[in-house]
Amino acid sequence: xxxxxxxxxxxxxxxxxxxxxxxxxxxxxxxxxxxxxxxxxxxxxxxxxxxxxxxxxxxxxxxxxxxxxxxxxxxxxxxxxxxxxxxxxxxxxxxxxxxxxxxxxxxxxxxxxxxxxxxxxxxxxxxxxxxxxxxxxxxxxxxxxxxxxxxxxxxxxxxxxxxxxxxxxxxxxxxxxxxxxxxxxxxxxxxxxxxxxxxxxxxxxxxxxxxxxxxxxxxxxxxxxxxxxxxxxxxxxxxxxxxxxxxxxxxxxxxxxxxxxxxxxxx
Amino acid sequence: xxxxxxxxxxxxxxxxxxxxxxxxxxxxxxxxxxxxxxxxxxxxxxxxxxxxxxxxxxxxxxxxxxxxxxxxxxxxxxxxxxxxxxxxxxxxxxxxxxxxxxxxxxxxxxxxxxxxxxxxxxxxxxxxxxxxxxxxxxxxxxxxxxxxxxxxxxxxxxxxxxxxxxxxxxxxxxxxxxxxxxxxxxxxxxxxxxxxxxxxxxxxxxxxxxxxxxxxxxxxxxxxxxxxxxxxxxxxxxxxxxxxxxxxxxxxxxxxxxxxxxxxxxxxxxxxxxxxxxxxxxxxxxxxxxxxxxxxxxxxxxxxxxxxxxxxxxxxxxxxxxxxxxxxxxxxxxxxxxxxxxxxxxxxxxxxxxxxxxxxxxxxxxxxxxxxxxxxxxxxxxxxxxxxxxxxxxxxxxxxxxxx
Numbered sequence: 282x283x284x285x286x287x288x289x290x291x292x293x294x295x296x297x298x299x300x301x302x303x304x305x306x307x308x309x310x311x312x313x314x315x316x317x318x319x320x321x322x323x324x325x326x327x328x329x330x331x332x333x334x335x336x337x338x339x340x341x342x343x344x345x346x347x348x349x350x351x352x353x354x355x356x357x358x359x360x361x362x363x364x365x366x367x368x369x370x371x372x373x374x375x376x377x378x379x380x381x382x383x384x385x386x387x388x389x390x391x392x393x394x395x396x397x398x399x400x401x402x403x404x405x406x407x408x409x410x411x412x413x414x415x416x417x418x419x420x421x422x423x424x425x426x427x428x429x430x431x432x433x434x435x436x437x438x439x440x441x442x443x444x445x446x447x448x449x450x451x452x453x454x455x456x457x458x459x460x461x462x463x464x465x466x467x468x469x470x471x472x473x474x475x476x477x478x479x480x481x482x483x484x485x486x487x488x489x490x491x492x493x494x495x496x497x498x499x500x501x502x503x504x505x506x507x508x509x510x511x512x513x514x515x516x517x518x519x520x521x522x523x524x525x526x527x528x529x530x531x532x533x534x535x536x537x538x539x540x541x542x543x544x545x546x547x548x
Numbered sequence: 549x550x551x552x553x554x555x556x557x558x559x560x561x562x563x564x565x566x567x568x569x570x571x572x573x574x575x576x577x578x579x580x581x582x583x584x585x586x587x588x589x590x591x592x593x594x595x596x597x598x599x600x601x602x603x604x605x606x607x608x609x610x611x612x613x614x615x616x617x618x619x620x621x622x623x624x625x626x627x628x629x630x631x632x633x634x635x636x637x638x639x640x641x642x643x644x645x646x647x648x649x650x651x652x653x654x655x656x657x658x659x660x661x662x663x664x665x666x667x668x669x670x671x672x673x674x675x676x677x678x679x680x681x682x683x684x685x686x687x688x689x690x691x692x693x694x695x696x697x698x699x700x701x702x703x704x705x706x707x708x709x710x711x712x713x714x715x716x717x718x719x720x721x722x723x724x725x726x727x728x729x730x731x732x733x734x735x736x737x738x739x740x741x742x743x744x745x746x747x748x749x750x751x752x753x754x755x756x757x758x759x760x761x762x763x764x765x766x767x768x769x770x771x772x773x774x775x776x777x778x779x780x781x782x783x784x785x786x787x788x789x790x791x792x793x794x795x796x797x798x799x800x801x802x803x804x805x806x807x808x809x810x811x812x813x814x815x816x817x818x819x820x821x822x823x824x825x826x827x828x829x830x831x832x833x834x835x836x837x838x839x840x841x842x843x844x845x846x847x848x849x850x851x852x853x854x855x856x857x858x859x860x861x862x863x864x865x866x867x868x869x870x871x872x873x874x875x876x877x878x879x880x881x882x883x884x885x886x887x888x889x890x891x892x893x894x895x896x897x898x899x900x901x902x903x904x905x906x907x908x909x910x911x912x913x914x915x916x917x918x919x920x921x922x923x924x925x926x927x928x929x930x931x932x933x934x935x936x937x938x939x940x941x942x943x944x945x946x947x948x949x950x951x952x
Contacts, residue, residue, distance in 0.1 A: 353851065
């Protein structure tokens with residue numbers, strides 16, 4: 282059983298919700314990322330989404346665009362991200378890690394090479410924002426053979442026919458995008474989320490996790506009442522941006538933001 | 549029987565041109581693209597829609613555009629007869645309007661009150677702002693901050709037309725970043741917004757519908773060639789950035805095996821220097837950007853490369869997926885013209901024929917200067933003069949050391 286499935290099974294047994302932080306690998310510089318990941322775990326992360334920096338992050342708002350730019354200034358590439366995960370695994374063999382990003386860096390490395398190296402590094406899942414299931418016929422089997430979960434997005438605009446396809450292909454968890462827009466956009470509307478999650482529950486047993494627009498503990502708690510997990514990205518990346526010139530302060534800042542969400546979610 | 553007949557049956561239902569094309573977008577946009585696909589499938593064979601499109605092209609754009617024999621220039625080049633397909637004479641001054649007329653009709657049919665566009669040189673932005681003004685649609689145009697600077701005239705034209713021009717400061721501040729920002733806008737405002745993409749790239753069905761709307765260029769050129777010199781041309785030449793004007797000229801000739809085609813990319817400082825925008829001619833790796841798989845200039849780590857070209861309209865690291873396939877199957881020869889050769893062609897056509905071409909189109913002319921002398925005087929080349937050069941006067945003046 283993959284670490285992601287194990288973690289969600291354990292959470293379900295405890296009646297708890299998953300807390301899934303996102304940070305961009307290599308932001309503000311590559312030597313800090315592994316320390317940040319451990320800080321997130323200390324603050325209660327159940328799964329870590331590690332963003333692969335890309336020159337053209339079309340689905341991201343300014344906060345994560347700038348995070349990509351900071352990382353790319355240090356020439357951070359996918360191979361470095363895999364090294365970071367390998368480093369992280371020396372101390373943490375349990376927390377699932379999902380690589381999140383865009384298709385081109387993966388294609389450039391080569392699907393099989395990427396999948397081999399990701400498995401060896403200790404990656405558990407892959408979420409490529411610009412790879413919908415229709416185009417994933419090459420990627421899917423390559424990941425599956427190596428025990429890596431293919432994680433897909435569902436949006437408020439997704440038709441029920443498409444949602445069925447996505448549920449059939451998805452593994453690990455479903456990432457429900459709570460609003461029309463890019464990351465770091467408007468605040469989440471929990472009632473609207475609940476309405477959209479209900480039909481998905483009928484289609485799949487996959488955990489339903491919600492991201493986009495979750496900025497604080499109150500929002501996390503509200504979404505946690507209807508979802509199996511909450512995903513938080515820009516709120517954390519903002520703390521990294523604020524402290525980019527004194528990175529030693531970042532772990533505590535991340536722990537403060539995520540810790541508040543953990544408490545609210547478990548309350 | 550043409551050995552290229554299969555090419556006219558593409559893309560397949562999923563928008564693939566062989567290994568290229570497709571629909572690589574975030575999930576929120578999938579429904580809008582499926583919707584557009586259905587709307588277009590219904591309308592493309594609808595005689596009323598076609599009649600409205602043809603009527604607009606005739607009475608608003610001023611089609612057909614002439615096929616002009618550049619006799620003096622041909623004589624000077626000392627070889628084949630060069631004919632210019634005068635897309636520069638269209639309303640708004642470039643081929644871009646053929647597509648924006650078509651997509652604006654689709655926007656109108658889908659009842660969306662707002663259109664957005666990306667633009668490089670500003671020609672597509674102007675064409676979009678123009679049709680938006682005419683149909684009473686709100687219009688926002690994304691343009692790289694660097695391009696806003698080098699194409700000031702077109703920026704002001706768009707503003708006069710009532711469009712809001714939004715400078716894009718992210719990334720390389722050129723066309724690709726404008727397209728990123730337009731996609732971000734669309735994903736946020738997808739309910740009331742129609743995205744008018746300006747080239748034969750982007751997610752399916754855009755490469756197909758932009759091709760179809762621009763193919764009027766090639767259909768006319770075919771008929772006009774027969775009228776003017778009694779047969780099909782020996783060669784076609786067009787510049788290629790994303791590739792919409794080349795696609796428009798080439799597509800109706802794709803099964804005419806005897807017609808040799810040249811797509812001319814932006815060689816910048818020279819393909820060997822790495823400072824260029826020629827993914828096909830430089831044999832760039834395959835990649836995925838802006839919703840489609842194609843040849844894409846990117847580094848070892850898959851980060852998209854900076855590009856360089858004197859012409860903002862060709863300054864793009866990718867290329868339409870159908871061109872990528874045409875390169876692989878050998879239907880079209882893709883070459884590059886360097887900035888200095890382009891400027892020379894720009895000046896020469898202006899002096900010899902009294903026609904000032906856009907710097908984009910001057911790439912095609914630069915290759916005509918190479919090709920024509922290798923051919924006989926009884927042979928014919930059709931060059932797509934895709935746009936007029938007024939917008940580039942400031943750029944050329946600056947190179948001449950003149951501040952206007």
